[in-house]
Amino acid sequence: MNAEELLGNLHEGGDNKPREKKSPLISLEKDLSFYAESIKEVAVEIMVEGISSYPIFIAHQHEVNIGELILNRADLNTDWTIQASTLEEFVQKGIIHPDKKEHFLKSYKKPENYMCVFVVVPEGANFVYFPYKLS
Template identity: 35%
Template sequence: MAELKNDWVQLQTDVQPFRDQLAEAAETVVDEGVSNYPIFFAFNGTANEQVPGIFVTEIGTNRGTVWQLNITTLEELVAKTIIPPEKIDPFREVYKKNSESLCFLIVDPEGARFGFVAKE
């Protein structure tokens, strides 16, 4: 169970140098009217067509982890049944409370979970 938290803690640190780039990508999704709920899909592994979203960047670490970051939306995650319909409103509430942060869906061998990283 410690590793589950470790991946999330590490991701928060790993994305710090990329926050401006990621914030810009998230703002573009909102500004272009695509979604009010941009989400970064973060995983360690090879990209494939099963992964939601559009590739944004790859972040290598000194631990040998290479994060793949795609940007997706709440709507796409609902359409792909990653977020069940009954979780949409609770998700929106949490998202709004963290509106000054970037939303991540981290997927690793332990499972999938959401988290937020401050934009600044």
């Protein structure tokens, strides 16, 4: 599976010119704080139901073809949509190569304390761990 299939069409406008804009991570932090209780409930449900011990949440502002929609930015008047997935789906879809699974597991933080978020932006995607409660 290639990036376009996974991420859908992320490029708006075809000029490929760099755009000056503030970091999307500022609004992501705000939304994750707002969503934290709901995301934790889904993470616990994924683990308790035996679906996976490794829930992963996808944060995006475009269309992605992985996971199940749990929090829609259009419905909630926020900047980011959140979808729920698992390590197993990430391996199945080829986002995490099977050879890199052990490396990923070593860096995976306790899902009781942190949400594992795969952040998708037009420039690419990366994993971040966001604590459920900021001190």
